[in-house]
Amino acid sequence: MPELKAGEASLGVQAGEVNLKVQAGEVNLRVQAGEVSLAWRQWGEGDTIVLFIHGNLASKDWIELAAPHFPRGVRTIAIDWxxxxxxxxxxxxxxxxxxxxxxxxxxxxxxLDALDIGFCHLATHSTGGIISTRMLLKQPERFGRVFSLSPVGPQGLAFTQENIALFARMKASRDFARYIMALTAPSLFEPDSLAAGAPRFRSDIGDRAGLFDHIVEQVCAVSDGIWFGTPDTLTKEAASGALKALMGTITHPHLVVWGMNDGVIPEADLKEMAALMPHCRFVAVPGIGHCLNLEAPEIYAGYFGAWFGGLSG
Structure with missing residues (x-):
C-alpha cells in the first residue's frame, strides 16, 4: 500500500510509470515519456478513448469547461506538452x-505507450494539429478519427521576425501576453476594450473568465523552448514541405473546425486540407476566433460529441 499523508494521497504504478497525486481536491497525473515527465488528466469513462493535444502556449486545461458536455462512453485524456x-x-x-x-x-x-493505450482517436487544437500529423504518419494503425480545431495543418506555419519579436514581448509582459491571448478568443471580450488594447470581459461569460485568467498564468510560465522553439520548428516545417507533400496519404477521417474570426490560422490552409486529404471535412463557425473550446465550450462539445459519440472503440 502507498504511504498516505494528511490531505494527500499518492499512487505509483511502476509498469506504466504513472503517478497520481490528489491534494486539496486537485488531481494531477503524471506519465513518463522518455526523459520527461508529462502532466495529464482525464474526463469520462468508456471504450472510446480520445487524446486531446493542445496548442502552443496552452495546456490540457483548455477543454475543462467543454469536457463535462462530452458524450457518455468516451474517455478523454489530455496531456501537457x-x-x-x-x-x-x-x-x-x-x-x-x-x-x-x-x-x-x-x-x-x-x-500513450506508458498509459497502455494501443488505439485511440485524436482531438487537437492549433499546433496540436501538426503534432497529430506526425503521429498519424508514424503510427497510422494506432489512430482512428481526428477532430481538429483551427489546426496548424501539414503545411506548417511560417513566422516572421516580427512574429518572433511579438512572442518575446509577450514573455516579458504579462499584460501584453493577456492582450494577445484575448485577441485569439475575441468573443469573450467587449469589442471596444480589445480595440483599446485593454481587454475587458463581457458580462455574460461566466466561468469562461476564470478559465481564461488561469490560462494566462500558464502562458506566462511556459519554457523558452515553447516561446521560441515553437516558432522555429513551425517555420522549419513550412520551409521543408515534407508533411504537406504527404497530405494525400492521410486517410484518417478528419473534422476540421475553424472560427471565422480566427486571426492565427489561414482559412486557405484548412480548405487545402479538405481538398487534398481523402476523408477531411471543413466547417467554419461564425462569431468565433481561434479558441472555440474557450469561447463556446458547449458548441465545441457538440462537434466533439457528433464526431466521437456512439463509436464502438
Whole structure:
C-alpha cells in the first residue's frame, strides 16, 4: 500500500510509470515519456478513448469547461506538452531540436505507450494539429478519427521576425501576453476594450473568465523552448514541405473546425486540407476566433460529441 499523508494521497504504478497525486481536491497525473515527465488528466469513462493535444502556449486545461458536455462512453485524456502546463520544462537546446514538432509527437506516442493505450482517436487544437500529423504518419494503425480545431495543418506555419519579436514581448509582459491571448478568443471580450488594447470581459461569460485568467498564468510560465522553439520548428516545417507533400496519404477521417474570426490560422490552409486529404471535412463557425473550446465550450462539445459519440472503440 502507498504511504498516505494528511490531505494527500499518492499512487505509483511502476509498469506504466504513472503517478497520481490528489491534494486539496486537485488531481494531477503524471506519465513518463522518455526523459520527461508529462502532466495529464482525464474526463469520462468508456471504450472510446480520445487524446486531446493542445496548442502552443496552452495546456490540457483548455477543454475543462467543454469536457463535462462530452458524450457518455468516451474517455478523454489530455496531456501537457513538455515545456507547458504542469509538465517538465527542460532547457532548450540551441537548435530547439528537443522542442521540435517531431519531439512533441514522440512524447505523445511514448505517453500513450506508458498509459497502455494501443488505439485511440485524436482531438487537437492549433499546433496540436501538426503534432497529430506526425503521429498519424508514424503510427497510422494506432489512430482512428481526428477532430481538429483551427489546426496548424501539414503545411506548417511560417513566422516572421516580427512574429518572433511579438512572442518575446509577450514573455516579458504579462499584460501584453493577456492582450494577445484575448485577441485569439475575441468573443469573450467587449469589442471596444480589445480595440483599446485593454481587454475587458463581457458580462455574460461566466466561468469562461476564470478559465481564461488561469490560462494566462500558464502562458506566462511556459519554457523558452515553447516561446521560441515553437516558432522555429513551425517555420522549419513550412520551409521543408515534407508533411504537406504527404497530405494525400492521410486517410484518417478528419473534422476540421475553424472560427471565422480566427486571426492565427489561414482559412486557405484548412480548405487545402479538405481538398487534398481523402476523408477531411471543413466547417467554419461564425462569431468565433481561434479558441472555440474557450469561447463556446458547449458548441465545441457538440462537434466533439457528433464526431466521437456512439463509436464502438
Amino acid at each position: 513538455r515545456g507547458c502546463g504542469d509538465s517538465d520544462k527542460p532547457a532548450a537546446l540551441p537548435d530547439f531540436s528537443n522542442y521540435s514538432i517531431a519531439q512533441h509527437a514522440d512524447d505523445m506516442l511514448a505517453a
